[in-house]
Amino acid sequence: MIRSITQKKPEKDIERLLNGLNRIFIIGCGTCTTLTRTGGDPEVRAMKDELSAKGKLVTGHTVVPVACDNLTREFLSDFGEQINQADTLLIMSCAFGVQTIARQLKKMVVPALDTLFIGKETAVGLFDEICTQCGTCIIGETGGICPVTNCHKGLVNGPCGGTNHGKCEIDVAKDCVWTLIYNRLQELGRLDSMRRYQKPRNHQGEPKPGKFKLPEA
């Protein structure tokens, strides 16, 4: 199950964004940000206390079940009056949720969180970014492990010269994916895949912004 991984914005950034906006309605999300404890009910309540202490008026707060869902508009309609009274919505969901609410309510929105990556829980409480939707998937040749995402430099002919003891040059807590790919391909008896020279990648697999339309039946 993919999850949107977020991190609370620095306090002074939120202050700057809320400068001059004194009546605020806070919205959390019951899915990803509840799981990562960045925008669930406890975090929303803590934010209410934080803002009140700073002299803001919190007109109300709620946690929508799935902020990025089309039904969010309906859920929020129960809070119509409190939302109307607010200058802005401070949203503690990922940016998918913030943009959804912005489109649905046409009200000013301020994200309280930065969306870091779309990831997967690989161990309890540990989330990793394993795919960045490059549109040119090569994991069939790398043992099912993505180097475009998991190599800091996005190399398709790896490793680089900075790897050491299977770790990435930028952070010893991060694995060198090319060492992992090597190990996996060796287990599979498919090192020939790693030996194959990969041509320069198509970096415009789906030129931003991505768009997909189902063909007419």
Added chain:
Amino acid sequence: MPTKFKQALESGKFVVTSEVAPPKGTNLEKFEHHIELLKDKVDAMNVTDHQSSVMRYPSLGGCLKVKAGGGEVILQMTCRDRNRLALQADLLFASHMGIQNVLCLTGDSIILGDHKNAKSVFDLDSSQLLETIRILEKGKDLGGNELDGAVSFCAGAIVTPEADPLEPQLIKFEKKIEAGAEFIQTQAVYDLDKFKEFMDYARQFKVKILAGIILLTSAPMARFMNKNIAGVFVPQDLIDEMASAPKGQAITKGIEIAGRMIKRIHEEKMCDGVHIMAIGKEELVPDIMAAAGII
């Protein structure tokens, strides 16, 4: 017409290269002094390209200075900061200006440098950059379009012979050779017995290999490099030897260590030469060469 450096590589002599780093700014006084000091002593000198992701005067500009000063130069080109358009353009310019030795590098991570928020490019990697050079030499660009006017290069790459694990590094090494690398300047070697084993494997390839030697200037500097410089791993026994030097004698000890390693590589004909890196201490390269008996 092969470059002077290529001729040196083919001649069978013990090739010596070094590197000069351009300044952070436009005051090239010290840089030009280093060029003057080294140009008649080494077979070629590399000009680094935002080494360790620290913004500096560009390698290409530095190379023009080396040429103007009468030196044989190797352009270092990383893939960290420029996409394939910019890289090809710089290659056209370089060849046109007579800068025809190129060392192709992927490049250190942006995070290690002094502009940590910058965008990383890595549109190409080192092996793809080597292939790009060969494609340009055949008269086309990476888009498949005909070029008006020819280019010609002597292209090389790096390898980290002390990488652990080594096998993935060797797979990449072979790709670089297939992509057209004519010479290799290695990352710093310290364990010469291990290096000999690496050379036993590497000898099968038609590529000239220059062993990388980094001057140690102090024990703290060695520890700093281990922590911060990608691809450099100074072993504890050398750090201890540096620490054992009497006060004020650390650099002398560093020169002694570098000299003795080069001497052994030369005497035992381990490889085709050495690449001496004296970062921030370029003026000591002649002393290292003297200590090694190769000046």
